[in-house]
Amino acid sequence: MTETPDALATDPARLGLMQGFPPAPDKTLDLLRSDSRRWPNTRWSFSHQREMTPTSVVRRGPGTASVLPYALRDDLDAVAFTSMDGQAMDWGQSLAANYTDGIVVLHKGAVIYERYLGALEPHMPHLAFSVTKSFVGLLAALLQAEALLDPEALVPTYVPELAGTAYGDATVRQVMDMTIGVKYSELYTDPKADVWAYSRAAGMSPLPPGYDGPRTIFAFLQGLQKEGEHGQAFAYKTCNTEVLSWVIQRITGQSFASLVSDRIWQKLGAEEDAYVQVDSIAVAMAGGGLNTTLRDLARIGEMMRLDGVYNGQQILPRSVVDDIRGGADREHFAKAGVATLPGWSYRNMWWVSHNNLGAYSARGIHGQALWIAPAADLVIARYASHPIAGNGNSVLDKVSLPAYQALAEHVMATG
Amino acid sequence: MTETPDALATDPARLGLMQGFPPAPDKTLDLLRSDSRRWPNTRWSFSHQREMTPTSVVRRGPGTASVLPYALRDDLDAVAFTSMDGQAMDWGQSLAANYTDGIVVLHKGAVIYERYLGALEPHMPHLAFSVTKSFVGLLAALLQAEALLDPEALVPTYVPELAGTAYGDATVRQVMDMTIGVKYSELYTDPKADVWAYSRAAGMSPLPPGYDGPRTIFAFLQGLQKEGEHGQAFAYKTCNTEVLSWVIQRITGQSFASLVSDRIWQKLGAEEDAYVQVDSIAVAMAGGGLNTTLRDLARIGEMMRLDGVYNGQQILPRSVVDDIRGGADREHFAKAGVATLPGWSYRNMWWVSHNNLGAYSARGIHGQALWIAPAADLVIARYASHPIAGNGNSVLDKVSLPAYQALAEHVMATG
Numbered sequence: 001m002t003e004t005p006d007a008l009a010t011d012p013a014r015l016g017l018m019q020g021f022p023p024a025p026d027k028t029l030d031l032l033r034s035d036s037r038r039w040p041n042t043r044w045s046f047s048h049q050r051e052m053t054p055t056s057v058v059r060r061g062p063g064t065a066s067v068l069p070y071a072l073r074d075d076l077d078a079v080a081f082t083s084m085d086g087q088a089m090d091w092g093q094s095l096a097a098n099y100t101d102g103i104v105v106l107h108k109g110a111v112i113y114e115r116y117l118g119a120l121e122p123h124m125p126h127l128a129f130s131v132t133k134s135f136v137g138l139l140a141a142l143l144q145a146e147a148l149l150d151p152e153a154l155v156p157t158y159v160p161e162l163a164g165t166a167y168g169d170a171t172v173r174q175v176m177d178m179t180i181g182v183k184y185s186e187l188y189t190d191p192k193a194d195v196w197a198y199s200r201a202a203g204m205s206p207l208p209p210g211y212d213g214p215r216t217i218f219a220f221l222q223g224l225q226k227e228g229e230h231g232q233a234f235a236y237k238t239c240n241t242e243v244l245s246w247v248i249q250r251i252t253g254q255s256f257a258s259l260v261s262d263r264i265w266q267k268l269g270a271e272e273d274a275y276v277q278v279d280s281i282a283v284a285m286a287g288g289g290l291n292t293t294l295r296d297l298a299r300i301g302e303m304m305r306l307d308g309v310y311n312g313q314q315i316l317p318r319s320v321v322d323d324i325r326g327g328a329d330r331e332h333f334a335k336a337g338v339a340t341l342p343g344w345s346y347r348n349m350w351w352v353s354h355n356n357l358g359a360y361s362a363r364g365i366h367g368q369a370l371w372i373a374p375a376a377d378l379v380i381a382r383y384a385s386h387p388i389a390g391n392g393n394s395v396l397d398k399v400s401l402p403a404y405q406a407l408a409e410h411v412m413a414t415g
Numbered sequence: 416m417t418e419t420p421d422a423l424a425t426d427p428a429r430l431g432l433m434q435g436f437p438p439a440p441d442k443t444l445d446l447l448r449s450d451s452r453r454w455p456n457t458r459w460s461f462s463h464q465r466e467m468t469p470t471s472v473v474r475r476g477p478g479t480a481s482v483l484p485y486a487l488r489d490d491l492d493a494v495a496f497t498s499m500d501g502q503a504m505d506w507g508q509s510l511a512a513n514y515t516d517g518i519v520v521l522h523k524g525a526v527i528y529e530r531y532l533g534a535l536e537p538h539m540p541h542l543a544f545s546v547t548k549s550f551v552g553l554l555a556a557l558l559q560a561e562a563l564l565d566p567e568a569l570v571p572t573y574v575p576e577l578a579g580t581a582y583g584d585a586t587v588r589q590v591m592d593m594t595i596g597v598k599y600s601e602l603y604t605d606p607k608a609d610v611w612a613y614s615r616a617a618g619m620s621p622l623p624p625g626y627d628g629p630r631t632i633f634a635f636l637q638g639l640q641k642e643g644e645h646g647q648a649f650a651y652k653t654c655n656t657e658v659l660s661w662v663i664q665r666i667t668g669q670s671f672a673s674l675v676s677d678r679i680w681q682k683l684g685a686e687e688d689a690y691v692q693v694d695s696i697a698v699a700m701a702g703g704g705l706n707t708t709l710r711d712l713a714r715i716g717e718m719m720r721l722d723g724v725y726n727g728q729q730i731l732p733r734s735v736v737d738d739i740r741g742g743a744d745r746e747h748f749a750k751a752g753v754a755t756l757p758g759w760s761y762r763n764m765w766w767v768s769h770n771n772l773g774a775y776s777a778r779g780i781h782g783q784a785l786w787i788a789p790a791a792d793l794v795i796a797r798y799a800s801h802p803i804a805g806n807g808n809s810v811l812d813k814v815s816l817p818a819y820q821a822l823a824e825h826v827m828a829t830g
Contacts, residue, residue: 021664022633022696030630031469032618032695050690051697054446054466059538062686065477123474203447209624215445218437249436271477273688275465280447281437282466 004387007096010040012119017044034206043385046127046366047101047119049291050275053203056257056284058265058274058292066269066311068295071110075414081406084340084398094403098367098396099386101126104298106379107411109306111298118385123272125291126383129364132276132290133241137349139248139259140176141320148251151176158247161218166226167243174230175244176348177328181228184237188365188389198238202285204277215280217242233335234328234346238287241349245286256284268303269311270296288364294381301370301379304360320348325360325374327352340397357408365389367396376408377415419802422511425455427534432459449621458800461542461781462516462534464706465690468618471672471699473680473689473707481684481726483710486525490829496821499755499813509818513782513811514801516541519713521794522826524721526713533800538687540706541798544779547691547705548656552764554663554674555591556735563666566591573662576633581641582658589645590659591763592743596643599652603780603804613653617700619692630695632657648750649743649761653702656764660701671699683718684726685711703779709796716785716794719775735763740775740789742767755812772823780804782811791823 008014016027029036029044031052036045045052077092095103101120105113120126143149149158151173156163158172166182167175174180185193199205200213201220214220221242245256252259257276265274274296277289284290299310304324308316327345338344345352353359357373367384382400390396423429431442444451444459446467451460460467492507510518510530517535520528535541558564564573566588571578573587581597582590589595600608614620615628616635629635636657660671667674672691680689689711692704699705714725719739723731742760753759760767768774772788782799797815805811 018697020668021661021670021698022631028696030695031697032630048697050465051469051471051693053469055470056466057688059687062480064479123476215447216437246436253435255436272474273472278466280445281443282433282446282463283436 005040007099007117010043010099011117012044017041017119018048037205039385039387042366043099043101044119046383046385047121047124049127049277050125053277054282055275055291056255056278056282057261058257058276058290059261060270060273061261061266063266063269065271066299068271068299069110071107071112072114073112076105076113076407076410079403079406079410081402083402089399089403091403091407094399097399098382099384100367101383101385102294103380103382104294105381105407106298106302107415108377109302112411114294120294120383122295123293125272125274125293127368128290128292128297128383129288129366129368130238130241131297131362131364131368131370132286132288133238133349134362134370135260135264135290136241136245136248136256136286137176137324137347138316138320139256139263140172140244141323141348142263142316143248143251145317145320149247155243155247158250159243161222162243162246165222166224167221168226170230172244172247175240175247177332178234178236178240178346178349179231179332180235180237180240181226181230181232182235182237182239183225183227184239186237195238198242198287201279202277202287202289203279204285204289217279217283217285218246221246232332234333235336236346241287244349245284249283255282256286260290264300264315265296267311267313267315268296268299270299272296294383297370297383298379298381301372301381304372305374305377305379324348324350324352325358327354327360330354340394340401355405357405359404359408367400369400371404373404373408376412378408378411380404380407420455422514422532425458425514426532427459432456432534433463452620454800454802457781458514458516459534461798461800462536462539464542464692465540468692469697470690470706471670471693471697472676473672473691473705474676475685475688476676476681478681478684480686481714483686483714484525486522486527487529488527491520491528491822491825494818494821494825496817498817504814504818506818506822509814512814513797514799515782516798516800517709518795518797519709520796520822521713521717522830523792524717527826529709531709535709535798537710538708540687540689540708542783543705543707543712543798544703544781544783545653545656546712546777546779546783546785547701547703548653548764549777549785550675550679550705551656551660551663551671551701552591552739552762553731553735554671554678555587555659556738556763557678557731558663558666560732560735564662570658570662573665574658576637577658577661580637581639582636583641585645587659587662590655590662592747593649593651593655593761593764594646594747595650595652595655596641596645596647597650597652597654598640598642599654601652610653613657613702616694617692617702617704618694619700619704632694632698632700633661636661647747649748650751651761656702659764660699664698670697671701675705679715679730680711682726682728682730683711683714685714687711709798712785712798713794713796716787716796719787720789720792720794739763739765739767740773742769742775745769755809755816770820772820774819774823782815784815786819788819788823791827793823793826795819795822
């Protein structure tokens with residue numbers, strides 16, 4: 001088995017990838033070819049998604065950005081912890097170990113730590129992958145709070161087109177908490193997994209010659225069949241988020257991108273426009289297509305930490321945040337067998353730890369994370385381009401979760 | 416001959432095009448298919464380019480937008496004029512006649528008129544087409560003012576890769592004023608014209624199966640051969656702008672998008688991020704790929720009217736604006752035989768009328784225009800989706816230029 005090159009060896013800035021007009025031939029990615037979407041080229045391309053695919057804007061609006069106060073600390077790199085594999089490490093080492101592209105840490109609302117590695121820069125949006133799902137969950141919960149969405153209603157109440165599918169007898173609540181019985185494989189290492197069919201329909205993967213499958217996310221969803229029962233067990237499947245996104249777009253008559261902009265981004269005082277990758281009819285890939293800067297992702301975390309208040313506004317009702325923090329059925333979650341997340345649950349497309357810090361999280365493959373620890377007044381926003389596409393019991397968590405915990409305990413003891 | 420449907424009959428909002436989740440099948444454009452790029456679908460897609468192609472951001476930055484004061488007038492729709500074809504019309508009628516998607520008029524710095532028709536809205540960027548060229552011209556002139564670019568130097572001084580091409584013995588000045596002898600046809604109605612080969616290389620047109628031509632703009636430019644002499648006559652060819660863009664990117668080490676952002680957009684206090692379509696290696700289509708809001712385009716016009724000053728800053732040296740306003744050799748221009756532009760010239764990628772108002776203009780096919788009339792303190796910014804791709808002696812000018820002139824004379828008399 002060949003050793004995977006480390007973060008330094010694959011650092012696109014250090015390699016001079018895509019530098020110059022034009023870059024040297026051996027430093028050039030052809031962004032229309034699929035090779036540019038494969039690791040280690042993803043170390044560059046996760047920070048340049050809009051230069052590779054169609055996107056919709058999530059506007060910040062014409063106002064000024066909200067102030068993100070700085071109180072940088074130099075004692076964090078040395079914070080020691082032990083990984084789940086029993087390896088002694090410090091915080092500084094954990095960044096490279098997880099192929100971190102950038103990280104922002106807020107303590108009591110101030111930036112105490114900020115690093116950009118590889119291709120990412122403060123003003124650049126990075127692919128958030130499944131962190132996107134948590135935005136869909138927030139919007140759905142917001143519509144619920146406004147009595148525009150009834151979580152106990154069946155999905156076809158809102159989207160009749162899904163009547164003959166796995167979602168015909170599912171409640172919106174079951175979709176929001178991902179306890180849906182649907183035949184859909186999310187196994188990224190299997191080229192025949194449904195997630196790749198979804199990716200092609202969503203415009204995220206190139207279409208093979210002669211492709212005659214679905215050309216839109218909505219068309220793909222209408223082919224999903226039931227497998228097992230709803231409401232019995234947590235099963236992490238991106239198609240559920242796309243169904244929920246369809247529901248909220250149908251209810252509001254607004255696109256996902258404009259909903260995030262109107263309901264969150266403009267109120268937040270985001271520093272930069274965000275954007276979301278879209279399918280062939282300009283519908284957002286709500287299961288994993290959002291791109292934001294790290295600072296703006298950290299602002300979302302701070303808004304959650306402050307019970308929905310940020311930039312002088314109650315952006316989300318406190319009930320929405322409380323509902324997520326409270327989590328969902330932990331026995332349902334345990335059935336999914338996520339080894340690195342014992343005792344967790346999944347509520348409204350957020351991952352809830354139920355630990356001593358009250359920590360909960362938005363998570364994406366390849367190391368995307370927003371981690372909020374209320375008891376430590378801590379928010380961590382991280383983007384990464386890890387070679388392994390792991391959501392759950394992967395090498396990432398084994399380093400990250402102990403690192404986050406150690407950092408939280410450190411700032412609680414010293415801050 | 417079939418009559419071309421008029422602006423009302425092709426209004427995408429009125430037709431309900433791309434409305435709903437999903438839109439009705441007969442109201443849906445498949446944005447990955449080339450049909451969505453054909454008129455009348457362009458009436459929608461010119462306002463949605465980023466949802467169809469890869470793009471690079473032109474950042475406005477985190478600050479607040481500059482104030483655009485309003486002093487709206489209700490007397491302008493009735494301003495009468497006679498088209499070059501002898502047709503009596505008024506200003507209000509001229510908008511539909513030219514398939515206008517939106518228009519903003521500034522008088523003495525205040526918005527006196529603003530309309531959005533069809534798919535365009537105030538916050539939405541619209542495809543500027545060759546108005547983009549005038550931004551390249553501004554940046555080149557700015558580098559000249561900073562002594563970073565010598566217009567009298569030969570092109571290969573900056574881009575040695577062009578030594579064996581039409582540009583091997585051309586000066587940068589000849590490129591800036593488009594007096595280049597190069598074998599390149601810009602005839603949009605001819606499917607075999609070089610402009611389509613350029614469009615494919617730039618990622619603007621779909622690649623046919625088995626395509627083995629150039630996959631980047633730079634590669635395309637290296638295939639251009641000399642035809643005729645340089646410095647003798649104006650000949651409008653988009654490849655010249657791409658050469659100039661290569662020169663300024665090579666000199667600065669910055670992309671066109673980041674140059675526009677750093678040197679213009681952020682200083683301007685633009686309301687929205689702009690963006691530019693890019694080729695397969697993320698190089699901007701500088702000959703025609705910029706997308707801006709109308710208000711931000713109007714701000715550019717006002718900056719020019721105020722000798723380079725806007726938002727409390729000298730954004731461009733006065734010498735840059737003076738040079739453009741002074742125009743170039745009118746005999747060179749006359750040789751191009753643009754029937755609607757008698758007595759005009761072309762300087763630094765701007766069109767200069769030499770008329771009684773001192774008017775000069777940035778112009779793009781399908782009706783894109785920024786028209787600045789210093790003697791009338793007037794700026795007109797217009798985006799359109801006219802069925803005919805005309806730069807010069809087209810149906811557009813026959814209505815627009817008399818309309819602009821009449822509006823200028825009206826505000827001078829009444830304002």
